[in-house]
Amino acid sequence: MRINLEILSSAYLLGESSAPIPRIKELVPNMMFRRRLTPASKLLVELLSRVEHFDKGRIVCGSAYGELGVSASLLEAMKEGSGVSPSDFQNSVYNTAVSYLSILTQNQSEILTLSSGDKTARNVLKAGALKALDGDVLLLLCFETLNMPRIAEVNRCIDYLESAVALVVRQSDRQANLHVQQSLTKGIPLSISEMLFIAQEAEKKACVVEVEL
Amino acid sequence: MVCNVRRKFFFRDHSYARVDPKGHIIHTIASSLDEAYGFKDDISFSTACTSSANALGYAYEVMKKGVYQRVLVVGFDTLSSTTVLGFDALGVLSTQPCRPFDEACQGMNVSEGIAVLLLEHAPTKGCVQLKGVGYSSDAHHMAQPSPHGEGAIKAMQNALACEGVLPEEVAYINAHGTGTQANDKSEACAIETLFGAQPFVSSTKSITGHTLGAAGALEAIVCAMALQKQIIPPSTALQTPENKALQFVYEPYSMPFRYALSNSLAFGGNNTSLLFGVCDED
Numbered sequence: 001m002r003i004n005l006e007i008l009s010s011a012y013l014l015g016e017s018s019a020p021i022p023r024i025k026e027l028v029p030n031m032m033f034r035r036r037l038t039p040a041s042k043l044l045v046e047l048l049s050r051v052e053h054f055d056k057g058r059i060v061c062g063s064a065y066g067e068l069g070v071s072a073s074l075l076e077a078m079k080e081g082s083g084v085s086p087s088d089f090q091n092s093v094y095n096t097a098v099s100y101l102s103i104l105t106q107n108q109s110e111i112l113t114l115s116s117g118d119k120t121a122r123n124v125l126k127a128g129a130l131k132a133l134d135g136d137v138l139l140l141l142c143f144e145t146l147n148m149p150r151i152a153e154v155n156r157c158i159d160y161l162e163s164a165v166a167l168v169v170r171q172s173d174r175q176a177n178l179h180v181q182q183s184l185t186k187g188i189p190l191s192i193s194e195m196l197f198i199a200q201e202a203e204k205k206a207c208v209v210e211v212e213l
Numbered sequence: 214m215v216c217n218v219r220r221k222f223f224f225r226d227h228s229y230a231r232v233d234p235k236g237h238i239i240h241t242i243a244s245s246l247d248e249a250y251g252f253k254d255d256i257s258f259s260t261a262c263t264s265s266a267n268a269l270g271y272a273y274e275v276m277k278k279g280v281y282q283r284v285l286v287v288g289f290d291t292l293s294s295t296t297v298l299g300f301d302a303l304g305v306l307s308t309q310p311c312r313p314f315d316e317a318c319q320g321m322n323v324s325e326g327i328a329v330l331l332l333e334h335a336p337t338k339g340c341v342q343l344k345g346v347g348y349s350s351d352a353h354h355m356a357q358p359s360p361h362g363e364g365a366i367k368a369m370q371n372a373l374a375c376e377g378v379l380p381e382e383v384a385y386i387n388a389h390g391t392g393t394q395a396n397d398k399s400e401a402c403a404i405e406t407l408f409g410a411q412p413f414v415s416s417t418k419s420i421t422g423h424t425l426g427a428a429g430a431l432e433a434i435v436c437a438m439a440l441q442k443q444i445i446p447p448s449t450a451l452q453t454p455e456n457k458a459l460q461f462v463y464e465p466y467s468m469p470f471r472y473a474l475s476n477s478l479a480f481g482g483n484n485t486s487l488l489f490g491v492c493d494e495d
Contacts, residue, residue: 071295075295093481109349116256133278
């Protein structure tokens, strides 16, 4: 089955160590809440502020590695024999970032988080296309936050340690002018690649992308 | 909507985790199955304790919208120090067998398991079907449910709406029922608000413990078996319910019934409710 998605709005963030989120205090004025946010949560808050046509509604979010820094912190605490932080534990699940986003925006709609390795962005698009058949406008998100301590010891191929993409989409009967493919930007996590490609193309022209389920 | 449910489940007696070379542990099972059997597609969901309920929900949508005729759903979670120490840090573990919905509930028991369901689009009279899925978000707190269960109510309402089923037609609810006070109070409030005292309610986590990511699929199998055998499964450890209005089940109870609901509620206020029913037409 092929489904055409109109890209209503898009935004992306790429950072070699950390992505720029200069307005986080403005976007999350409550200091206590802001302090609880994980790096990925802050990326998604920034992205939501940059896209149009979406305030609340259904969201599909993907990440291959999830809250890597928080998970590393948990493991470090266990290795050192110090107590596990309850907030680190609750923030270690893959749906943390998008859940904070839902709390911040009081979004009570369906939120789905998936993780499919290098196929993550492609699967976010597929899941989004499937759900767009219901006639809704959806927010599709994917992110990676890999800048944990000592990441350089194991990282050989990713230049952008923080990255996130947002696409606001709806099903379209118009002919597609874009097919899903990987971004030409080098050094990005493959797990965000197809969505980044679409966001980059959407900067240049109005896009209707064909998604094959 | 017709998704016949065939069941198969087992518990693992050894805990292991295979990490693939790229470290994508969440996706390991799906990619391994794909490698072994060459499925047309695979996708892995990670939404904490609603993960496999969401996988079932996605399977329902894929079949309802005509993408595939058969979908294999696997829900799994393995015991790990991270999980046990994490829940301990949150102060929600019980040292005794858990007693969901009991006045004396002290917390949850973490366990591990794997549950596999094959859904196929082939309705036959009397078969068990996944008839609907409802989703919602609490938008309340990362680890605490909304006190009056607004999110759970919305998820259950959305599941019923898929098939136009009325609350009074649901005879059995397999509750999320972890045995933690916050979850049980909120969920009981949600069930009472939407259904009143009519449906039978139990938490089979009193038998299996909380298998976390596997729980949605495991409890879907419980609901499918309950409908197949027309037996309501009990909450085995329940003695004095904290909520006096609901109709809890203490022993297996045999009765004719048509619809059952299974709730899964997770960190981040992620709620999924699955509606199961007996097919009444060929």
